[in-house]
Amino acid sequence: MQTPKNTYIHIPFCKSKCHYCAFTSTVNLKLVDEYVNALIKEIKFRYQNNIQDTIYFGGGTPSILPVELVNKIYKLFDLNDCNEVTFEVNPETVDFDYLKSLYEIGINRLSIGIQTFNENILKLIGRKHTPEMALDTIRYAQNAGFKNISVDLIYGLPSQTVEDFISDLGKVKNLDIQHVSLYGLQLEPNTLFYKKTPENLPDSDLQAEMHEYTAKILDDFEHYEISNYAKSSFQARHNTIYWQNKEYYGFGCSAHGYQNGVRYSNTSNIHKYIETPCEHEIEHVVSEKEKLEEEIFLGFRLSNGIDVEYINKKFNIDFENKYNDILKKYLNTEYLKQTKNGYCLTEKGFLLSNIVLSEFI
Ligand SMILES: C[S@@+](CC[C@H](N)C(=O)[O-])C[C@H]1O[C@@H](n2cnc3c(N)ncnc32)[C@H](O)[C@@H]1O
Ligand code: SF4
Known part of the structure; x- marks a missing residue:
């Protein structure tokens, strides 16, 4: 039996749904306590108490959780030798005290969903925070002690011009950020944008131009993976295990994992998950x-x-x-x-x- 040294934990809650996003999450925050209890049950059932090298809290919006609940989950793991604990944050949900408490319990990497610093575009894509709130979140994180901060940006957004995108990159460059995840907008089924495609989307030539500017402007970052840029030694340790095709635990509603040559996934129905958190919905033995x-496929995602x-x-x-x-x-x-x-x-x-x-x- 192999025991993975890396863990993904899914937190399927958001304050509101963004128009482009198909990640599994609900806005019914009344379910938070029940969900965390189920999650703890699953972790206790499946986790083999081996030392973890990386833990990744993804969502949804992990920063919806009160820090006490994060700590309750986090404390279940043996982290003696743990190198990277990442936590996804939406600027809409946090203040300085929250980030300071996260840092104090041992979270050492933040992934902040910025998407764009353009106020008008943030509204068009259904984000509820302003550019100022995004900038404050980055400043709070730095003042709280975080030295490994990643931001998510999206290009190809409605009405976005190349100049808008260059301005986003310029802001990131000046903010003492260690890592950037950059995604081209995808129109995903089960999203508002899929049902009603926004009118003023940049075409593929414009998107390619935006992509080209990224490496030019973020010239102090290495483009080490298709969607990821890092300053030296700040490559995402957790995500790299996916691209290296290594095994990992996946806990929570809709989480995927890979263990002993079997890829598995949990139900994406939160009610079903709360009822039976220890049952995988799908298990697939991966053939040679x-x-x-x-x-x-995964190896070619890396620049090496x-x-x-x-x-x-x-x-x-x-x-x-x-x-x-x-x-x-x-x-x-x-x-x-x-x-x-x-x-x-x-x-x-x-x-x-x-x-x-x-x-x-
Ligand atoms: C789970 S969210 C990050 C944390 C937090 N929920 C937030 O939005 O601030 C994961 C990231 O995936 C990206 N994303 C989600 N849907 C996308 C889409 N349809 N096209 C491109 N990027 C997308 C966004 O950059 C988003 O920040
Ligand atoms: S982008 Fe983040 S906040 Fe928006 S719906 Fe997706 S997971 Fe929730």
């Missing part, structure tokens, strides 16, 4: 073929790309022979290049990663 495909010798040994294959046609086809383009140890996508390749990588699957 799927493992190899996942390794390639894939290590051919490592893959050959792990899967007992000759990678270059097996994928000769695809490699030949894309090495002749601007999307794929050879590295010292294997292959990686280029900046242009990152933008078209779905097309290139689907060929391997």
Whole structure:
């Protein structure tokens, strides 16, 4: 039995739903106490008391939880050697005292949902905070002692111009932030934007231009993963285990985990989860073929790309022979290049990663 050293915990609550977001969450905050009790039950049932290297509280909006409840969950884990405990924060929900208390119980990394600093666009996408609240949250976090702060930005938002986006990047650059997650807007089923597509969305050329500016403006960050930029030594340790295709615990409503070669997920129905938190809804034994495909798909998300010798040994294959046609086809383009140890996508390749990588699957 392998015991994962990394844990994801889902907190499925939000004060309100943003127009673009399909993450599992409810605005029924009356369920918080019952939910946390169920979550604790699941953790006690499944967690094997082994030391954790990373813990990630994601959502929804973890910062909806009172710090006492966060501590109750957090205390269940053996964290002697724990390197990174990340907590997702929405500026709408926090003040200085809250962040200071989080820091004091041992949370050492914050991921703050900024999306944009443009007041008009924040309204158009259904965010309830102002740019000032976002800036305050970053300042509070720094004053509370956090030295590892990540922000989420989205590009391709309704009415967003390249200049708007450049202004967002400029603000981030001047804020002593260590990490940026940058997502292109996706129109996800079960969202307001999916039902009624906003009119003034930037087209794909404009989106590509915005993407190109990111690396230019955030020139003190490394673009180490398709959607992530970090200053040196601040790469997200927890998320990196996903891209390295390693195993991890997943706890909570709609959480996914990977253990002993089995990928599992919990129900995304919060009532059902509260009733039966220890039952996985889906369990899937990952076949060798799927493992190899996942390794390639996830590995190419990283700027280092894939290590051919490592893959050959792990899967007992000759990678270059097996994928000769695809490699030949894309090495002749601007999307794929050879590295010292294997292959990686280029900046242009990152933008078209779905097309290139689907060929391997
Ligand atoms: C769980 S939320 C982060 C924490 C908190 N709930 C908040 O919104 O401030 C995860 C992040 O995913 C990104 N996201 C969610 N839906 C998206 C979409 N449809 N397109 C692009 N990015 C999206 C946003 O940047 C968001 O901050
Ligand atoms: S982006 Fe964050 S706050 Fe908005 S609905 Fe999604 S999880 Fe909730």
